[in-house]
Amino acid sequence: MRHEFFSSNIICCIVLRPELGEKYFKPFPQGLRPGKSRALIAGTKAPTPEQPEYYRKLPRRFSELRRNTTRRALDSFPNLAVYVTNSAHGFFTRHALTKPKILSTRPLFPAARAVLDRNFEVDYWTPAERITREELLKRVADKDGLVCLLTEKVDEELLARAPKLRIAATVSVGYDNIDVAACTRHKVAATNTPGVLDDTTADFAWTLLMAIARRLLEGDAWMRSGTWPGWDLDQLVGGDVWGKTLGVLGFGRIGRGVARRASGFNMRVLYSDAVRAPEDVERELHAEFVDRDRLFRESDFISLHVPLLPDTRHLISRENLEKMKRTAFLVNTSRGPVVDEAALAEALENKKIAGAALDVYEHEPLVNPALLGRRDVILTPHIASASLDTRTKMAVMAAENVVALFEGRRPPNALNADALGLK
């Protein structure tokens, strides 16, 4: 249908320039906002002197477009929303909006759907099963934007199959599922959802830390088994949390959130990160910057909050596990491959550490079978940010990034905005 519009010689495609004033936006039902949208007027007919002032002021690049308005030419404008009017009836007398096409690999939450549906033609993947790679590649082929989850890889192959794609918005703060450099090469903006999940994730890391130290799930299982004989002095004795030493590996927003929670438990906080935090942050959180080696050796709890990078893959290695106290616990709410699961299982088996609580896995959705039967391990299904409020905020944020791009604004959470020259 769109193709027909653009191949017809009586069609003018109109996108207004905000600086030209509000009055020219009035004929349009929705979509463009004065002061926010990028502007362009293009059509197959040359402008006449009677046509409005703004038309004649168009930059040369747009004039060229007027002479030869092909779909390809229109696609070359990164911030183009397309209105179509029939010039035979005069400007603005008839118009139709062609909305950009978006693929969302999940139905998302209603608040996020509302944002997308107002602005786009959206293809939601609704079956309960995850979208297969094959289906993803098929559906994304004609899309202008993609809203995806951390389980979908946006890589060279996908980008090559989606020539119209202009944005890939992952509903996650971690973006190791997105090849940002490849996106930049394909002129695709990549966005994530930072900030909105920090406290929810820190809460969950804290939940795991408390649960593994105090043997919560073992107690729960015992009660449900119907075999608890009643109180006794040495039943399920665990480790104390209060007053102990917490080691935070990765001192970004979430790591700091965990450190903040530790102060309520009168804990000493050590942290390690590629970059030292400002002095006032260290003071507020009573956190001491140490090298990794010291953190491994002195911590009673180690909580992981690093992104997955070549330098952090298998950061929890056999060698580093050896450095930990035999009484120490490990908590991972970051990314699975930060932990060498086989080495962890071995360390637990040999009592090199006291326990581990994992929310993420090296090969999700699989878990190393050596961990499955262990009572000194808590396993949760990658739910650290899973409160309804937070997951909704994440989805809305991804949707708003997509809207921003198509309105000609810089998506607030673009990972490659500078590389793409997005303003």
Ligand code: GLV
């Ligand atoms: C979840 O793991 C996220 O990165 O948001």
